Amino acid sequence: MDNKKIADRVRNMGDSATLKMAQRARDLTAQGIHIISLSLGEPDFDTPNHIKKAASTALENGYTKYTPVAGLLELRQSICKKLNRDQKLDYNPNQIVVSTGAKQCLANLSMSLLQEGDEAIILSPYWVSYKEIVELSGASCSFVHAEISNDYKSTPDQIEKAISPKTRMIFFSSPCNPTGSVYSKTELQAIATMLQKHPDILVVSDEIYEYINFTKEGHYSIAQAEGMKDRTIIVNGFSKGFAMTGWRLGYIAAPQWIADACTKIQGQFTSGAASFSQKAASVALDSGLEESLKMTEAFHKRKDLFVQLLSQIEGFQVNNPQGAFYLFPEISSFLGTKYDKYTIQTDDDFADFLLAEAHVAVVPGNAFGNKNCIRLSYSINEKDIEEAVKRIHMAVKKLVK
Numbered sequence: 534m535d536n537k538k539i540a541d542r543v544r545n546m547g548d549s550a551t552l553k554m555a556q557r558a559r560d561l562t563a564q565g566i567h568i569i570s571l572s573l574g575e576p577d578f579d580t581p582n583h584i585k586k587a588a589s590t591a592l593e594n595g596y597t598k599y600t601p602v603a604g605l606l607e608l609r610q611s612i613c614k615k616l617n618r619d620q621k622l623d624y625n626p627n628q629i630v631v632s633t634g635a636k637q638c639l640a641n642l643s644m645s646l647l648q649e650g651d652e653a654i655i656l657s658p659y660w661v662s663y664k665e666i667v668e669l670s671g672a673s674c675s676f677v678h679a680e681i682s683n684d685y686k687s688t689p690d691q692i693e694k695a696i697s698p699k700t701r702m703i704f705f706s707s708p709c710n711p712t713g714s715v716y717s718k719t720e721l722q723a724i725a726t727m728l729q730k731h732p733d734i735l736v737v738s739d740e741i742y743e744y745i746n747f748t749k750e751g752h753y754s755i756a757q758a759e760g761m762k763d764r765t766i767i768v769n770g771f772s773k774g775f776a777m778t779g780w781r782l783g784y785i786a787a788p789q790w791i792a793d794a795c796t797k798i799q800g801q802f803t804s805g806a807a808s809f810s811q812k813a814a815s816v817a818l819d820s821g822l823e824e825s826l827k828m829t830e831a832f833h834k835r836k837d838l839f840v841q842l843l844s845q846i847e848g849f850q851v852n853n854p855q856g857a858f859y860l861f862p863e864i865s866s867f868l869g870t871k872y873d874k875y876t877i878q879t880d881d882d883f884a885d886f887l888l889a890e891a892h893v894a895v896v897p898g899n900a901f902g903n904k905n906c907i908r909l910s911y912s913i914n915e916k917d918i919e920e921a922v923k924r925i926h927m928a929v930k931k932l933v934k
């Protein structure tokens with residue numbers, strides 16, 4: 534048998550650009566080359582100790598068995614309390630589904646709500662997996678492109694122009710991966726007002742970077758806007774705000790009928806998420822945000838440093854993110870340049886050049902819907918940020934038109 538037997542749905546799927554770049558960086562590291570990776574999608578901090586302890590205690594207490602498919606009631610109650618505390622939104626535990634990462638939440642949603650003939654609007658730049666997950670359901674994607682001039686945020690007009698009779702859902706993240714942009718309350722309310730004219734469209738609001746937010750206003754969910762709670766699915770999780778990527782836990786808060794559908798599909802695919810992870814996550818939510826805020830403070834400082842240093846390099850147009858831990862600079866002025874054996878025609882070429890010449894790993898922007906950009910993660914310490922920018926500067930100085 535050969536790989537021709539692989540189903541079209543997998544054959545047609547793109548590989549994860551972020552994982553591909555991480556692998557190439559690892560290969561060079563194995564050759565003894567010191568690579569600074571700006572391609573990481575996870576906090577460099579460890580999970581706070583009290584959360585780890587809660588998992589050990591759970592294991593000691595016998596939390597080693599299957600849990601209810603939608604998650605332990607205790608955790609779903611903690612999530613309801615959190616939504617009430619942080620968003621002033623009232624949900625009951627039956628409207629919460631806990632899954633194996635926010636990634637599974639998104640897959641559950643697509644499989645439950647989309648099918649062939651449907652369209653999903655994706656606000657671009659977008660997180661890599663939205664497109665692949667939507668297409669796996671048989672639906673197609675329609676992209677609304679926002680540029681750096683508008684801080685990579687789509688306006689209600691732009692979104693409305695993309696709406697067709699086939700549109701079922703809109704996907705976006707705020708704070709955004711890859712841009713770090715944060716939609717303000719006013720901006721989200723304006724989108725909600727526009728959506729009043731389109732009552733059948735659902736919104737998937739990916740809020741996984743909620744706690745990594747540098748704005749004074751803080752996080753606002755579109756589910757809080759008038760008329761939106763019954764048509765919004767909040768996607769959130771523990772990977773980013775609590776540095777718990779390996780624990781594989783995410784959740785949705787949704788209208789009951791959607792939560793039921795997601796529970797049904799999860800019951801056939803994976804059942805409940807890991808039992809001891811769930812016990813620890815409940816402690817993470819109930820014990821306040823002190824540790825998350827400390828991490829956010831560190832990310833904020835690094836962001837300021839990175840923006841300041843990178844802005845000094847000619848050719849980079851640098852955005853000023855208000856959350857998450859990514860920069861998404863515009864690099865189109867390097868396209869069409871050359872050095873030695875390198876010809877930079879595309880963002881992929883530019884990323885390859887930086888890896889080979891500067892020993893810095895970045896992710897090409899086309900993976901996120903914008904081929905004039907690259908994504909730089911600052912989930913590294915300040916010394917490495919300084920060194921990475923120095924290396925990038927030395928390398929791009931060699932490029933000529």
Ligand SMILES: Cc1ncc(COP(=O)(O)O)c(C=O)c1O
Nearest residue numbers: 634635636660706710770772783
């Ligand atoms: C915007 C966004 N949504 C969802 C996820 C998935 O997170 P999880 O680790 O909970 O599956 C990520 C992870 O990088 C992300 O950046």
